[in-house]
Amino acid sequence: NPHGDISWECFDCHNTESWNVIKPEIAFKHEKTGFPLIGQHAKVACLSCHKNLAFSHIASACVDCHTDIHRGQFGNDCQSCHSPQNWESKHDVFELHSSKGFPLVGLHSIADCNACHINQQKNEFAMTPVQCRGCHESNFKTATDPNHTLAGFSADCQSCHQPVAANWNNSTYQHPAAFALHGAHAKIDCASCHATQFAGLSNQCVSCHENDFNATTNPAHLTFGFPTTCETCHDDVSWNRAQFDHLQASNFELRGAHINIQCIACHIDNQIHDLPTNCYGCHQNAYMQATNP
Structure with a gap:
């Protein structure tokens, strides 16, 4: 038997005309070998797996x-x-x-x-890096707002970004508690304050807002000699929400119509000191022009 030690009959596959003629419908059931022919295996020719006539003891592992x-x-x-x-x-x-x-x-x-x-x-899939920087190093290096490389940021992208986010802009980075981002500060680009560096920046208002301080004319902060501790009068929501305590600074409380007028209406020529606090000092013209009575 050229097929070796097999347990099925010759006529399961052959007929009496010739050994080379294989029956269209083979009676032999391949599942008897412990390797059923299913899927693509049912469509291939026997010789695709059985390279010679010895059918028994053929290795059945896929890689064989x-x-x-x-x-x-x-x-x-x-x-x-x-x-x-x-x-x-x-x-x-x-x-x-x-x-x-x-x-x-x-x-x-x-x-x-x-x-x-x-x-x-x-067909190489294993050992693909799972750390963010393995795929996103170019994103890290080209980021400009803020500049991650210049800032010395950690390469652990997930410390600020999350894979579930729709884009890189949805950062979860929390500004240090010493200078929490509130109000207007929470809406501006990082580069507005961090033009060249991130570490070691002063958290004093004037370090970023000196130009605002010097250019202000109502009142003229520089001329009046106001302190550069902006937070004394302002908050981080808007410059216009000044909370200057006029009573404490001048012993003249702003009430009624005085609350709504501009500073220069009383502080003419940017004069801040030695102004009269009696009504006549500012309202002399109104007094002189009054006719009823």
Whole structure:
């Protein structure tokens, strides 16, 4: 028997006309060997697997017939990902990534596979870095608002960014408590304050707002000799919300119509000191022009 030690009859496959003629419907059941022919295996010619006439004791591991295009990246258990139906992975790609500790969420869920698996054409998938910088180093280096490299930011992108976010702009970075970003400060670009550096910047208002201080004319802060501690009068919501305590500074409380007029209406020529506090000192013309009575 050229087929070796087999347990089925010759006429299961052959007929009496010739050994070379194989019956269209073979009576032999391949599942008897412990290797049922299902999926693509049911369609291939016998000689595709049985290279010679010895049919018994043929190795049945996938890699015995199929070249491992992954070159051992995932071991020899092809069936952990593939089935006899086709070479497509039998796992949902999202399920597979989750099982490997890298769930596809946010923009990762719509990215092309080869955006991360750059050697996909070579069927290399294992050992792809899972740290953000493994794929996003160019984003890190080219970021300008703020400049991550200049600032010496950590390469751990997730300390500020989240994979579930729609883009890089949804940062979760929290400004240090010593200078929490409130009001108008929370709305401006980082580069507005951090023009060249991040560490070691003064948190005094005048360090950023000296030009505002010098250019203010109502009242003229520089001329009046106001202190540069802006927070004495202002908050971080708006410059116009000044809270200058006129009573404490001059012993002249602003009440009634005095509350709504501009400073220069009384402080003519930017004079701030030695002004009269009696009504006649400012309202002499109104007094002289009054006719009723």
